[in-house]
Amino acid sequence: MESSSDYLWLAPEHIRDTSLAPTKEGDIYSFAIVCSEVITKKSAWDLENQDYDLDELVYKIKRGGRSPIRPQLETEDEHNSSLSLLVKDCWSEEVEMRPSCDQVKSLIKSMNHNKSSNLMDHVFNVLEQYASNLEDEVQARMKELTEEKKKSDILLYRMLPKQVAERLKMGQPVEPETFDCVTLFFSDVVSFTTLASRCTPLQVVNLLNDLYTLFDAIIDEHDVYKVETIGDGYLCVSGLPHRNGNEHAKEIAEMSFELLRAIGTFRIPHLPNEKINIRVGLHTGSVVTGVVGMTMPRYCLFGDAVNTASRMESNGKPGRVHISTDTMKFLTEVIGGYKTELRGEVIVKGKGALETHWLLTPEEQQQIFVE
Template structure:
């Protein structure tokens, strides 16, 4: 169903005293297509030609023109501000959630839980962090973690790895989700781990910053996460501890990596996993 535009009739005996030029001008101004409507300068020029000399209408149109120009400028400023705020919101949302998930949420789409068959999960923590924190002021602890996590975040940007969360001195990230990357997830985590160790050699614990978030997170669940957590808790300081499955990916499927067996690690009660 198409509705007719609401326009008053400008034909009839009541308009016989109206100059044809004025009728044409009115029809042009009422055009359904904005690009076909005359600009304010054109309207003013036509009216001036019809009414020689300055009069009240000139003053009225001058005021209307100034108002229109000011309004356009104000709209432009507000539009720029809106674009900037949207950029800030997008940056914040992309820090909280994977880009693919954030885009769906912005479109109002629901994000259903998804199962990933092959990923590599990374856990790390600061050795004897509790003892270290007890000897430092709260601000020193915050500065230490900020410096550490800023370095980690910079390194992660160079690899196909997604940072899931930080809890205290614990750092959790994963490769192979939400973007599947075949068998490359083991290599990505391994290379990232080497970069972590290399940069920790020059690590210094004093910078200013803010650590701590209160926001929704993209969470991981499953035995793979539990296995990674046990590998981290049973690891040695300054060493990269991996499971038997990750070792198989690095040495047999991908190749080019040398590992050393560490024996069996307790994953659950009465359940052991060989570590490297």
């Protein structure tokens, strides 16, 4: 024998004594093992689904005993059921109890009294049925694969813009792209560090998950792309990856209003009396986009506009929308219909003194009107 796997079809008596000359009874045993493969449509002994390895199996076959180990034969087919009984006789541990070749041929003919008496015809019929079942199984697996692919694509499209993801999937490079005019949104939870100190790590995770789920639902209603979240910071942009003319400032402004309304009703489960508040900063300008990294690629924004939007947020006030002069001009002059309030000059890190404005929410406008 060249390897242990060759013992899978060898009769026990030949495994115990490898010097024993081949016998007809040993061939009948080997025939039974081959038939078991045809009946079960699995490899000999179906080792892939067993708790024991090859060497352990060979040891158990060699050991024999009153209840020797044999392949499992499970079949609901009446024809194969008769064949199974014959197979069990053929692999009997007692050599003299195994049927002869003539007896096997006679029994197989009796199983096929209304069909072809050729053993190979029966084998081919079984294999044909197996091929048909295999085709159905392949189709079922392909359907499952397609469904799983859809799920992975949905997840991928949430992490990267669809056109970027498609190019990466095809192994194509994603070239940096310049967008001359977009509006960026930055938000940050006020006093988040203090709030987090009153929570367990799990509660912090659940808090941010609930908060960002709320934000994501609102973003989905606007032509806005979520870039990333860093801790309690939230960055999104309108005007890319799909250019939308001058609508980007309007989309971000309306989204900001909805977020502030939603945050007013947001409650922390484990701190029911605590209210969440956010600062919001907006800026309109040009950016360059690109995909950074290979193992975990990220769609990133670059440019001074990103820094300015971040400064608008960090220099803002809770519950208010702090905007740059560029965004103010877009909302009041290009689009129209929005009200702003001059804040005056603000010392911005890395920028010096900048004139900034408050974007008035509909509620703030109503309050001014009443007063």
